[in-house]
Amino acid sequence: MFKIILSKSKNKFICFISSIFIMLMPNLVWADTVNILGLFPFSGPYADSGKLLDEGAQIALEEVGYEINGKKIKYITRDSETKAGPAARRAQEAIDTEGVNFIVGPWSSGVALAVTEVAKKNKVMYYFSGGTEDISGKKCHKYAFMWAANAWTAMDADLKIFKKANPDAKKIYLFVVDYAFGWTLQKYVESLAPKYGLEVVGVDRHPLGHREYSTFITKAMSKNPDAVYMINFGLDAISAVRQLNNFGFTPKKPVVMSWSSGFEELIQLDPAARENLIVGSNYYYTIDNPDNKKFVEAYKKRHNGVPPGYAPAAGYGLMKMTLLGMQKSKSVEPQKVITALEEHKGKNFVGEYEIRGRNHQTVRPFFVLQTKKQKDMKDQYDMAEVVDVSSTEQPKNINMCSDIGKF
Amino acid sequence: MNKYTITCLIIFILLGPFLFPNATITEMLIFGIVAISTNIMLGYTGMLSFGQALFFGTSAYISGLILLAGFPIFLAIPIATLGSFLISLFVGYFCVKREGLYFICLTFAFNQMFYFIAYVWTEVTGGEDGLVGITRPEFIDTQFSFYVFISILFLTSLYLMYKIITSPLGLIFKLIRENPSRAEAIGYNVRFFKLVSFSIASTFTGLAGSLYVLIHSMVPIDQIHWLKSGDIIFMTLFGGVGNFLGPLIGVVGYIWLSDTFSIIWARWPLIMGVIFAIIVLYFRGGVSELLENLVKKCQFYFKKNKDEKYIKN
């Protein structure tokens, strides 16, 4: 067939030119815009979060009318699929064909560690929020920033405020999800617990994606702890909480969800199973300041009055910080934006924060909530209230970012 | 492979970097090697394996580790490929003892076990976070040089595999697929040749894996997950198991479609599933069968016109 078509040189020429044109067309459009990529999981195991992250980012962009420093913002999204391979490929594609200079997302830490390499290689700014301390730790580099609270800060907050809410508690039993971030959090809990008069009486590690906790629960209950302290997330955490309730552990004794997305996880539990939980989260919608109220209103408008959870707040926070850097530096070049953000102090919807230039960690509040009994709930979303916050920074000697490097 | 297909292949390789971003086209070539080699097992010998990701991933890890240790790429690729070969002998020995559903289950079981090792042995593989920090050697650090490097290896692998398939060994594979009892009756040790087929397929898949490391300078753990094995089978089938280059079309199609659809609709795996189902039901020969039919129809149409013109005159 090619012989027939290509025998006419006119056809050959037309085919060639049109195919080049079609493939290059997107490039012709990104002339004078700021190009930001939202790399989120729209398919795969965390597909629910992808959509919400995107919405949060959109709300932040709407606040500035999709314009910054006199340029239009072109915001594109790509599916991270929660698979590092395709996510890295799509990020690279976006950089090559769409001229992307700023990346936010994804959701999973495994993918984030892949994307941060792409960002470093291509010298584009990258802001991540999620469960790993390596972005501002072992794998730190000049182009990447971390929005979620540092793991040490979070565990410190959880233990401190748990003890405050349960002064008589002494023994805790740990459920730990079996991968790098879980082990990191476990390490911090074991080192910090004595400081608050708590003793770890047992640890059980379970695979990621585990749904059957009956065995762990019976083991835990045989040690008679004052609380089960969970280092796991999403459906793993929800299944465990549900089953702990089935076995009668709660509501008599508390369960700590130490690194939770807060709203998204609590809403999946029914009120009875939700009683007596201490939940540590990077965000909760009841945070009381004007910026947060504005964000919550904007989100509620899009969602029939449903308040935002951690996912949209993360998308919002990541985009806000990216835009803030551009505003402060009056530039849209990654290096100038990054320099403007280092050591920046400010106040936004999560409260007071500071960006540590040494490791690009956002030092900011981590919220610890206590869930409410069903009879105390004012409406179906009034699931918990903030007991306290803490933003104690991780001691420098523990942080693994020895040298953030240069541009 | 006739002159037309070779021409098309050359045109594709020449035009490739202009049609797709560098990361995509190199990934297409690398998975092209994987799919074509998997087809040696699937299309030619009739063995459906759900374990190809095992070899792809393991080889990627070995290659990555060698590069991280500071050794040159010219050491990493052969050693990783050799590693794949040896592992394929071990895994293959057990798997070829059984066939059909049992073979699938065995390859799947081995895949799961290797995935588990990769997941748990974090000091070596990085676990869930994958192996990162690998640097591309300087001589292939530009987009152009990297592409040339991958294309050369791609064409070399294809040439080698083609030579194997068109040799008497290839005929034995086909015989095993068509009629294993007859092959046995003639005197061929079917199990041995199945192992040979398995090893060849896995070794070339390993070679591709050792190259994958260079695209993003990392090895993510999803490359050794059983769903990746499923993807590989899908790409091979989608392209067409009936001819040598068919799977390459499948790879290009799959990667391009998944990237295109993922921008349009979050539920794009649904579309891929539907395409997959249709292929399995109606177009077992895959896209290449569709293309062949199209070419035949065109040739017939043009020939008819030529004949008519001739008659008129």
Add this chain to the structure above:
Amino acid sequence: MTFLILSQILNGLGLGMLYALVGVGLTLILGVLNIPNFAHGVLYALGAYFAYSIAKMTGSFYFAIFLSPLLVVLVGFLLESQGVRRLYQAHHDYQLLFLFACALIIQEIIIIIWGPIGFSLLPPPSLSGALDLGILIYPKYRLVLICFAFFMIICLYLFLTKTNLGAILRAGIENRDMVKVLGINVNIVFLYTFGLGAYLAGLAGALSAPIMGLTPSMGLDILPICFVVVVIAGLGSIPGAIVAGILIGLSQGAATIWFPEATNVVIYLMMGLTIIFRPQGLFGVR
């Protein structure tokens, strides 16, 4: 320590009964139709999702458990008549891959209908809470689950051994061609068998929901385990599937005590060893 071991036995039994139900369903389909049903996992998932919606709409958990597997049977009929039937003559591989494609499609449809976020399905108040058995405290629902699953399996056994249709199914597993020769409409038999397999998968899914919750990927997650059960049992053996299911449930329980990280891989190891050393499975028919 007895408390721990006893609880683990009960935990393993509970899980094991669920695995047994899906395993029996799968082995029926495999035995009679000789098709590896890669869509078995999503049928399990649909069972859970239908139960969730029915319970939400009617407020009755029991009704949901009753109706939802029947709905899954309808889906099973649809799959069999529209798709699988066309592939009877095709190679094993194509049947498998078609059903795998269907599994992917149905999983996405589940996300479209119910959304990607997971759900809880609560047991009714009569089944909630824990029972104090003296030596240990154990959730009521799990105890009832074990008894009910066992009861369903007895019903299934009676069906297969005491009824005509059951006899035909058993004959179909042993010798499909003979059944054809005897003049029985094989298409109908296949349809009903697939439906029965779907019923068991859907029932298991619905029963599992209060324990493990619902998530769109639950189908893909349980699929490997179904096949492990069937392979260890021996293709076509129903008592084998029951024993294998319970065995796997108990091994996962044991692994959790001594080697928790390996709870997933231990079953694949068992399957691999079975295929290599005792390929016909524990109770293999062929």
